[in-house]
Amino acid sequence: MNTARPSGSSKLLFWYKRHPVVFASGFLSGGTMVDGIAMLGQVALTARMLSKEDFGLLGMAMGWTFVAASFLDFRVWEVMTIMIPKFQATKKLRRASALVAGCFLLELLGGLITSSILTLTAWFAATYYAKSPDAASLFLIFAVQPLLMSADEPARTLLRLAGQFRTLALWRGLSGVGQLALVATALLSLGSSESVAAAVVGAWFLRLLALTWLMRRALACLKLDPLKLGLRRLIVPTLRSQRSLLATTMFSSIAGRLNNRLDVVILGWLTLPEVVAPYDLARRLTSQAGLVLGPIEQVVYPRLSKMIATEDVQRDQFLKKLTLGLAVILIPGIFLAIVACPYVIPQVFGNKFTAAVLPAQILLLAYLPTPLLWMRPLLAAKMENRFLLQMGYASVLVQLLFGLILISSYGYAASAVSVVAAQAFWWGALSWRNQSSAKRSTGSTDKCDLVKANSTSF
Template structure:
């Protein structure tokens, strides 16, 4: 009888694992489908903008976008990471009061960092612009674009939708936003819009996307029966959620360092080269980001599952999930690199125009960094779920320094391609360090 019970338990365990994998793959499929559709549609919008403005004006717009985006990622608290970590256990135990307190705390953090980012962005432009010889036109464009920052409240909504598995809404909401922006870009080309009109168009699309995500999140909160979220008392955060601030700080520093590399690099190219090079580099990054975002979307599904598995000490399932996802992303990265090598010149010529075909080598080189970055995403999620955010932070510090040193050395010599090479150095170093840290901590079992 005991043997029979063990066999039945093993079969049930296999069914559960298979069901979990199917559910995870289904969510990943939704996110990837929506993300690719959104990315391709968005790329058409960027290409139409580039075609309408030309390399010089598009470079100015790209620099404005990169600056504001960099400040947003630099200041953003990414409250979804601690909210999912602490909310996963609360969700498993049905502790609704704890969930409401977490969501309220996350929203307050998001609002505070959004306004902090706006103030910092404006202050830097006003004080540092004249020191670095930034033109008045460039400063004016950036100051206008900074208006999107107070409305970029995305951490809490992201945590809500991911915790409750509403990945389909997250995925196809992006498609709707990208489609609207592309339709407006088509109208802009037809009406002969200039730099300022396209600047306002990009701003409006970002603001509408953030508002839409918040509306869906609050709708989901009410659907789950969590009412009066903003009235629930927070209490003492340190005693109620032990380690919340420490985890939040350490898990956010690594993405901040990455933000300096993945957002401010366009500014670095523009400063050490010229706006035209910055425009070509930005186009190359937008193409490569189609594949890069696959890792972010997979992490969106993976992190809540890993947090639950580690919280309940399902180590075998935890290890299996990490391995499966890592190989999946590696294979996808190789496929994306091969596809880019064969078709990127034709894609650039047919979309942005022949003036932007020079960005083709930048795209292919950037895909080399993307492959390593995709593999690293899985390990980063695993380390956070294991509560080893310090190891995740340490792994990015050295790679961030190497990126900056490599970029400063190569940009003056080989132009924008130097930034691509610096990305490869950073991503490879980050992956190796995190792989070592993950193996060590998994062996210890804690």
């Protein structure tokens, strides 16, 4: 009788098969963490080597570009994540390939239009928004970025659906390190905000080239060929059949992106770049938490879509374990970061950014509900997109009202409060909807069981 204990590699393989979501999230989080550390290094370099005014202008230009790009972001990655597994389950690979081609074309069209508009309005943005006509070249450089970013999300979605999480993690980590190297070179050689903007845009171009090369293997793994000539006639009918889902995800994406940078734009419109600089630093620092959490949602989303499509009975147990695990890890980390802010920010970024401490501490509170990050993908997979759309715009309205009413009196602290208020509304609405949906599904199941019992008795 063989009583040898399993080796460490055998145990690891066993856990990998039992908990693929944990390992996939770990790979992506690791790559994103490297990217986040590189981003923090980039922020630290720019904060120390640029003047406070130039740093504020850089943040305002990035915020302006981000908000403008949100209006033509079709959020096709969400449509692809929902529909491609369904097409594959029903052996409709040609429809899936046509959907991929159509989604890429939509994103490229949106990026081209946005970049054109930003190019034409660069002088207006610099003069009337940033109150610095000399910064027009800065806005002009960032105008190219939406076009470069257009193929990013659909390409990454294909890698996720193909299960190539390690490749995606490696790409993410190397991209962050490469961008840090380019920004550092620009600061050391030229030392201007325009050189930093050019380095960021150049890094995005290199990211896109690498991602395009990696995407080919994912398409082969999924048995999809969006470049096949015979699919051209299928692209428009396939997109038309998904127009309702595309419309709701697009408008939902607009709301989500506005929530991400609208506070910076409002603060910049009502104040000066010197006031925006510490808040923009706080916003960039706290957003790194979202970068680490993003991969977890990206792994969970396809898993939930498949569970709902196959009516997997293990779904509720999976979500409970996910919530508990995230709560144990994230909530203590958030409070630790709040305590560390007064010590870390002045030491790393200089005393001129001490004012960033309070908004950073307030903004971190917005991440307390993140153990429930599965709620949005679950509702989307259940086709509750209209509700998500309505609540997304309602949260934007909450943020806008808080910002416009309070910023003029309380400055960047009010901007941070507006973000927390919007997030509290959003998570509260999602929690209510999930509970209501669970009660409805339980009630319908009980009715079905009663009907079956009655039919059996006859």
